[in-house]
Amino acid sequence: MQIARQPRNRVTGALVASAVAVLTVSGCSVANTTRSESASADTLRIVLPQEPPTLEPCDASLTATGVVVRSNITQPLIERNPATGDLEPMLADSWQQVEPNLWRLNIVSGVQFSDGAPFDATDAAFSIERTFNGAIGCDVNGYVFDDSEIQVDAVNPTTLELRTEAPDPILPLRLSFIEMVPRTTDSEGKVREPVGTGPYMVDFWDSGQRIALKANPNYRGETPAFTRAVYQWRAEGSVRAAMVTNDEADIATSLGPEDGAGDLGISYVNNETTALRMHATEAPLDDLRVREAIDLSINREGIVDALFQGLGLPAAQLVGANIVGYNDALTPTPYDLERAKALIDEARADGVPVDRTIRLIGRTGQFPKINETIEAIQFSLSEIGLDVKIEMMDTSGQMQYQVRPFVPGAGPFLLMIMHGNQAGDTQFTLDQYMLSEGYQSSWGTAEYDDEIRAAEALTGDARQTALAAVLGDEPAEIRQYAYIAHMEAVLAKSPRVAYQPNSATGDEMRLAEMTQADASHD
Incomplete structure (x- = not known):
């Protein structure tokens, strides 16, 4: 299919001021439901600075969305290793530039979406075309792609080809930002609870209160150590830090060094x-x-x-x-x-x-x-x-x-x-x-x-x-x-969770990388 690329918008006290000077001189909503969540060994409790505006996969380049969706609910064809910068296989196991303007990808076989539907090159082509649909206004479109035309073809269930107007040496890197969704996904509007191939799926979203994920029974990889995750949000960093120190949450993101995480705080370059x-x-x-x-x-x-x-x-x-x-x-x-x-x-x-x-x-x-x-x-x-x-x-x-x-x-x-x-x-x-x-x-x-x-x-x-x-x-x-x-960022982490944040954590916090640990192994 020939896609006419459309430009998209992307939607990355005076007392203290004086102190610095002196220093240098010297989404959608639904009716809320009531649910009870008790802490359990297999549940991650995460507190974010804000409620995600959407869980739409094509908006996963938005930090507040990507931190929940990317590599948890949905996955891309190719992923970038945040430590090395290398591109690594995900739902495509190989790719090559067969002509200056043509890239060919081999799609992994045997993958299922969380609803049980099989994933193949047709779904990959649909996901890419949907991302480019100006009627949806996908954030990743404006952030990653320009306005040139791209032709996307599912040659067969395991082969995907993309032809560009001009040679594009970093097309695989661009594709790492497109999350795969089923061909049955709404092609003209954004979705509230996405279906993907990741280790988790949406359990419920109580607007204004919490989002819960549960393990995807059709995930092709190992079942994650925590089979459930519950996200809440609090605007104040000190409140988020206190929730971890008081054992009301396991992970708190976007903290400052003054927020009071103490020994539970981990600083890292983002x-x-x-x-x-x-x-x-x-x-x-x-x-x-x-x-x-x-x-x-x-x-x-x-x-x-x-x-x-x-x-x-x-x-x-x-x-x-x-x-x-x-x-x-x-x-x-x-x-x-x-x-x-x-x-x-x-x-x-x-x-x-x-x-x-x-x-x-x-x-x-x-x-x-x-x-x-x-x-x-x-x-x-x-x-x-x-x-x-x-x-x-x-x-x-x-x-x-x-x-x-x-x-x-x-x-x-x-x-x-x-x-x-x-x-x-x-x-x-x-x-x-x-x-x-x-x-x-x-x-x-x-x-x-x-x-x-x-x-x-x-x-x-x-x-x-x-x-x-x-x-x-x-x-x-x-x-x-x-x-x-x-x-640099600060993340608070409960002693019961083993996890090392990296430069991508602020945009893509992979729950499957978190394992259970005793306090002695913090």
């Missing part, structure tokens, strides 16, 4: 990088000197040390060290208020309206200490002569400023973003955040777009070198972002 995006189409942010001044005014080391308690590294680019294209020669922009103030004064003298109020937008609960981080930045920007107003929003409100089409008539604004490159290749970051018409990019240039496209067409060492050069050129040629920190 995929996320925080940055301030400068909407450069509006004065005064359309002046490169103003954007450079904002970049120079951010005290990255102070934020990481004082607010993140050392859990993170000051950032010089939007991807981390485990991503293809990472540029290890880049260094974070130095903190220099004097130089920043001089640039603002210079712009003012040239008639740039630097006194215009700039909105500083953050998302409530986006990461631990988000409010204090926003306030610290506002304090520094006021020191260099800019008038900045903080606006904290919920996810739905903030996303109107993060993804295209942006809110019309919004005026000049700075947006706190947090980007996690789950795929392991800088192309996914560039296409979304740096192409001039990227889904989460506010501007760019034709010349920089050409540089991006040329780098993305390469493979091997040449690809690494070219992508690194693209990242290196961004601050000088575009300076859309003021990079802040490569983040």
